[in-house]
Amino acid sequence: MSTEQAIQTYREGARITDVDALVIEGFSVYYETDAGTVKACDDVTFTLKQGERFALVGESGSGKTTLAMGLMRLTRPPGHIASGSVTLNGRDVTKLSDSEMRKTRLSELALVPQGAMNSLNPVMRIGRQIIDGILDHLDEDAGVPTKDELQETVRDLLIRVGLRPGVARLHPHELSGGMKQRVAMAIGISLQPNLIIADEPTSALDVVVQRQIMQTLGRLQEGLDASIMLVGHDMGLVAQFADTIGVMYAGKLVEVGPVEEVFSEPKHPYTTLLIRSLPSLQEKREFLGIPGLPPQLIHLPQGCAFADRCPSRFEKCDESIPQMINLGGRRKTACHLYEGEGQS
Amino acid sequence: MSTFLELDHITKTFGRKGMLGDGEVTVAVDDVSLTIDEDEASIITVAGESGSGKTTLARLLLGSHVPTDGQMLYRNKDFTKLTRRERRNFRREIQPIFQDPFESYNPFYKIDHVLDAPIKNFKLASSSADKRRMIEDALEMVGLVPEETLGRFPHQLSGGQRQRVMVARALLLKPRVILADEPVSMVDASLRATILDSIRRLNRDLGISVVYITHDLTTAYQISDNIMVMYRGTVVEAGTVDAVIPSPQHPYTKLLIESIPQPDPKNRWGSEPPQQNWDTGDTQMAGCRFADRCPAVMDRCQTTKPAQYLMNEHQLATCLLHEEKGAMENSDITSTFQTETETIKAIPVDMS
Numbered sequence: 001m002s003t004e005q006a007i008q009t010y011r012e013g014a015r016i017t018d019v020d021a022l023v024i025e026g027f028s029v030y031y032e033t034d035a036g037t038v039k040a041c042d043d044v045t046f047t048l049k050q051g052e053r054f055a056l057v058g059e060s061g062s063g064k065t066t067l068a069m070g071l072m073r074l075t076r077p078p079g080h081i082a083s084g085s086v087t088l089n090g091r092d093v094t095k096l097s098d099s100e101m102r103k104t105r106l107s108e109l110a111l112v113p114q115g116a117m118n119s120l121n122p123v124m125r126i127g128r129q130i131i132d133g134i135l136d137h138l139d140e141d142a143g144v145p146t147k148d149e150l151q152e153t154v155r156d157l158l159i160r161v162g163l164r165p166g167v168a169r170l171h172p173h174e175l176s177g178g179m180k181q182r183v184a185m186a187i188g189i190s191l192q193p194n195l196i197i198a199d200e201p202t203s204a205l206d207v208v209v210q211r212q213i214m215q216t217l218g219r220l221q222e223g224l225d226a227s228i229m230l231v232g233h234d235m236g237l238v239a240q241f242a243d244t245i246g247v248m249y250a251g252k253l254v255e256v257g258p259v260e261e262v263f264s265e266p267k268h269p270y271t272t273l274l275i276r277s278l279p280s281l282q283e284k285r286e287f288l289g290i291p292g293l294p295p296q297l298i299h300l301p302q303g304c305a306f307a308d309r310c311p312s313r314f315e316k317c318d319e320s321i322p323q324m325i326n327l328g329g330r331r332k333t334a335c336h337l338y339e340g341e342g343q344s
Numbered sequence: 345m346s347t348f349l350e351l352d353h354i355t356k357t358f359g360r361k362g363m364l365g366d367g368e369v370t371v372a373v374d375d376v377s378l379t380i381d382e383d384e385a386s387i388i389t390v391a392g393e394s395g396s397g398k399t400t401l402a403r404l405l406l407g408s409h410v411p412t413d414g415q416m417l418y419r420n421k422d423f424t425k426l427t428r429r430e431r432r433n434f435r436r437e438i439q440p441i442f443q444d445p446f447e448s449y450n451p452f453y454k455i456d457h458v459l460d461a462p463i464k465n466f467k468l469a470s471s472s473a474d475k476r477r478m479i480e481d482a483l484e485m486v487g488l489v490p491e492e493t494l495g496r497f498p499h500q501l502s503g504g505q506r507q508r509v510m511v512a513r514a515l516l517l518k519p520r521v522i523l524a525d526e527p528v529s530m531v532d533a534s535l536r537a538t539i540l541d542s543i544r545r546l547n548r549d550l551g552i553s554v555v556y557i558t559h560d561l562t563t564a565y566q567i568s569d570n571i572m573v574m575y576r577g578t579v580v581e582a583g584t585v586d587a588v589i590p591s592p593q594h595p596y597t598k599l600l601i602e603s604i605p606q607p608d609p610k611n612r613w614g615s616e617p618p619q620q621n622w623d624t625g626d627t628q629m630a631g632c633r634f635a636d637r638c639p640a641v642m643d644r645c646q647t648t649k650p651a652q653y654l655m656n657e658h659q660l661a662t663c664l665l666h667e668e669k670g671a672m673e674n675s676d677i678t679s680t681f682q683t684e685t686e687t688i689k690a691i692p693v694d695m696s
Contacts, residue, residue: 011612012612059532059533059535060503060532176394176395177394205394206393206394206559207393207559207560207561207600207603207604207605208393208599208600208603209393209394210603210605211603211605211613211616212616214605215613215615215616216616219616233532233533234533234605235533235607236562236604236605236606236607237605238607239605239606239607239608239609239612240605240606240609240612240613241605242609259609260609260610263607263608263609274533275607277533277536277537278533278562278607279536279537279562279563279565279566280562280566280607281561281562281565281589281601281604281606284565284566285566288537289535289536289537289538289541293502
C-alpha cells in the first residue's frame, strides 16, 4: 500500500490508495415497458479508488438509485442490466451467479439503505437482525461462529456505530430515526465490506442527527479502509462528505471530478445551475431554480437531454448526444461546449 | 392592529400521570405564547428537530389539538367558545400545506378533485364557469399552467408541481394564514426554489401570513422574516432571521446552524456533536431541556429553568448564560418580531 494519496482531496485524514476498488464501464440498466424502453441508467463509466468517497448526485429520476441498485444486482424486472461491467475487487459482478452474488453482498459490498426505518423487521429484536445478516452472508468455509462470539460481535458493532449495547434487546419501534439508521449501518459493516453504498442515508433525518450519522459513517469507512458511494441529492452533504462527485442527469453521468474543483468551477451547465440554486446562509438573494423539468426517460431527445433547460444551448446540442470528454486532472464532462478541450 | 390568532401560555402534554404520579408524560409544547397578526402579514419559521414540538404546535394552531393548558384566542375570542359558524370560518382562514406531496392525493382522482372539493365544501362558486375561473386563477398564482395541470392524474405531475397544486388549493379559500409543514423536504433541490417562491409571493402580494415549519434553516433564512427555534417543546430562541441566523445566542441554535451541510467542500464540519440522551424523561427534567447535550452547560442548568431573556430588540434566548439581561416581562415571543415594511397591507375578505 502506498502512503501517497492517489487523488487530491482536502478532506482531513483521507487515506486513498491507488487501488481500483470499483470500476464501472459502460453500465446500463433499462426498463422494458409496454410504451418502450426506459433508459434509466445509460452507459455510465467511472472508477472508485480504495478509500475514496464518491458521491453520485442528481434529481429524482436521474438514475442514481437505479445505478446503485444495478451494481448490487438488485434490479427488479422489468428492469435489467442491458450492458457494461462492474468490476469489484477484480471480479466482474455482472457475471457472478446468483448465489455468488449473494455472498458478495454484505461481505464485499454493503448497502446502507434510504429510510432505514422501513428496512428493519418490526417484530425482530435488533441483535437478532444483525446476527441474521452475518449468518446469511458468511463464508461457510471459515466456520460458523458460536453464539457467544456472535453476541460479542453485535456488542462491538453497536458500540462502533455509537449505540448502547443494550439496543440489541430492543425492537425497531423503540428507536428513534437516527438510531435506526445507526442499526442499518451496523448491519452494513458487520462483515467488513470494502465498498459501502449509502443511498440517501439521512434523507429523513434532522440536520444535527444527519451530521452525526454522516460523521459516524465516515469514521466507520475510514476504520475499514473501505470506499463509499454516497447516493443523494443534497449538495451540501456532498460538499461536506465526499472526495469526488459524479452528477447524473436523465440517466447519464454528465460530470465527474474532485468535489472542491467541481464546486468552485463547475463545467456542465446543469452542474452550474444546480450549485447556483443552493440557498445560502451567508447572503439573502432571489431563489434560482432550474427552469423546466427533466425529460421523460422514455422519450429522450435525439441530442443532449438537458438542452431544453440549458442556457448555453447551441445547434449541436439538438443534433447529437454529447460524449464524456476528459478534461484532465480527473475532471470529465459530457457537454458539447467542451469539445476540442479534451485530453486523452 | 388586530390579532388573528393568539396563543397565551399554551402547553400540550401527551400521556398522563399514573395513579401514583409515576406515568410517562411528554411535554410536547411547553408554555408558548405567540401572536399571529392580521394586518402585518409575515413569514414566521418554526424550526427544530424531530421531537421539538413543531408539528404539535402546528396542530394546535390548526385547532386539531386541544391545549392542555393555556388559552387560544381566535379574533380575540376564546377558541373553545366559538360558535359552529365561527369555527367553520376559522377552518377556512387557516390552511395547511403538508410535507408529502404524494400522500396528499388520492391517486384515483384527477388533480381537479382536490381543487373542486374545497369550493364545493365552502360553497365558494356560484356557477361552474365561476369555479373554473377561480381554479385557473389560483393555479396561475402559483406559476402553473391550468391547461397542463387540470385533467391530469397526480402521478403525471412532478413532486414540485403537486406541491404547488396544494398551495393553489389553499389559495382558493382565501386564507389569512397558511401553515406549511416541511413543504419542500421531499422535493428536489432544483424544484424547491419554485415552491418557496410561490409561498413567498402569497405573503408579499396577497398579504397572507405564513407559518413555515422546517428544520432547514437555510431556506428559513431565505424566505422568512421571523424565526422561533424549538427544542423539546420550549422556544429556545426567537427573533428576526436577520438577528438570529448571523448571531445565534442559544447553544442549541448554534449547534443547529453549525450542522447545516454548507455547500462548500473547503469548509467542512468539525468534530462529531454529542447525541441526544432520550433516556431522560421530560418529567424528571427540572432545569434546561438542552442541558444534557449542551457544550456550555453549567451546574445550575440541571436545576433552574431558564426564562426568556431579551438579547436585543429583535432577539430572545432561553438560556441561563444570558440571565443577566433579566427575564422578559412580555412572554409573547412575537414581540421580538418585525415585518418588512414594504409588505402590502392585507385586504380583509368578507366571507359572511
